[in-house]
Amino acid sequence: MAKVSTDIKERWGCVLQRRREACGMTQETLGRALGVKGTAVSNLERGRTTPARDVLASLDKALGTGDELAQLWEDLVKEGKIPWLGQMEELEKKAASILEFHPFLVPSLLQTADYATAVMRAVTPWEPQARTEASVRERIARGERFQSADTPVMMVVIGRAVLTEPIDHGPVMRGQLEYVHALAKRERITLQITEEPLHPGLVGPFTVLDPPPERELVYAESAHKGQFIHDPDAVGEFKLRFHRLQAAAMPPGQSLRLVEETIEGFAP
Template identity: 55%
Template sequence: MDKVSPEVKKRWGLALKKLRDERNLTQAALGRRLGLKGTVISNLECGVTKPSKTLLRQLDQTLETGGELERLWKSMTDDGQLPWLGRIAELEQEALSILEFQPLLIPSLLQTESYAEAVMRAVTPWESDSLIQESLRERMERARRFQSNSAPIMVVVLGAAALDNLIGNHAVMAEQIKQLYSLASEERITLQVLTCNRHPGLVGSFKVIAPSSGPEVVYADSAIRGQFLDTQAEVGQFKLRFGRLQAMAQPPDQSLVLLEEKIEGFE
């Protein structure tokens, strides 16, 4: 793809910085080994510029990574294989509506900071603290932007397990569910809790995004990375799946009662 989002460049730059730091090299020292100025390395690590194919190979060879940086860049920029925080942030910000199903976790746009950090540390315990904090900052910016605006419209079907899974501790869960209750009771979102075990959402979490311009797209999560689906047939299938999940879930008013019960249980 020609256009690379700022999130992609920043996250790849953080990976470069981590590898450089592990080898006790300054930006200037690494630049000298490559015949470049230290400012070139600084711009790469800060996400100001993107690496060329030649520079990717040179960086891997100089840092002796076994091709790690080149593989990471490819996985983050290949069409259809975009990173979790790449284009998704841009689409969410410009969307007219979002239909989201989450079976195990609170949707990222609705998370509190303490809940989001606990999720990140549980899911990627090997990540450096600096990378987790950078990812957390990006997620909270997205969440605050969404929660402080009246658009996009968001409809959420949430698996009951997301309310039962103890993420962090009881205080973290109580705070998170209170925020969810506030957003739903004030009608910033429409929330329905799914209490049955057999349903069309067993394929995993997904969201259907209707942009302000252009066709609807589906963003489906996986264990490795998120994937965009944009053919009419694929989007139609996921919209049917979401409609079925809504029909099987508790209505919004009853879902609020369930949230109240969960808050009491965690306090």
């Protein structure tokens, strides 16, 4: 087997650990399911050992994750890239501020389980149910950590289409808007909604993170996969883009009132 960098093994191991903990399993319990000692699971999670192909399949089966862990490993080894999810979680924890824009969805860090499930099933309906459920658990865990912490400061601009073209007209969307409204009401986030159809956010969703002592960086989404941008000039352009979006959007107070009015139009 070709040598795999420690960085890739550690990043993959972090995802394995989160999936195991989400299932309520200890390292020893998972080890017994695989026919190995708990220390073997610990070594995988800490990036000390490389998972064999049969071990990858056994892990996915034991954790009910479809083929997620096997596919993630294959993608990392083939591309030599850090998994965005593990990196994003670490950056969110360290960030002093998060500036996020999304034109037609509530940002993932602020999503409810029902909303996240509906979105993921719509975007990738061919994925195994177990993989979708695991991704939702991961997303909600990130959101809960954010909600319970005092930092980072998060400023959010969303497209008005989030309200005018909702994913449903019933309890899923109502619950999602009530959740975002509560976060904004207690000033955990600053929420603004775009007012005009033409604005600097037409380039698509993006997030600017400030994780000291590292430099600011941008995570930009695309139809294929996300991309981290570190170039200072490009990051500066995205920051300017976000601030222009803020200036052109409804003020926070007006945005909150619009959310309240929209909530009343959805069935409980």
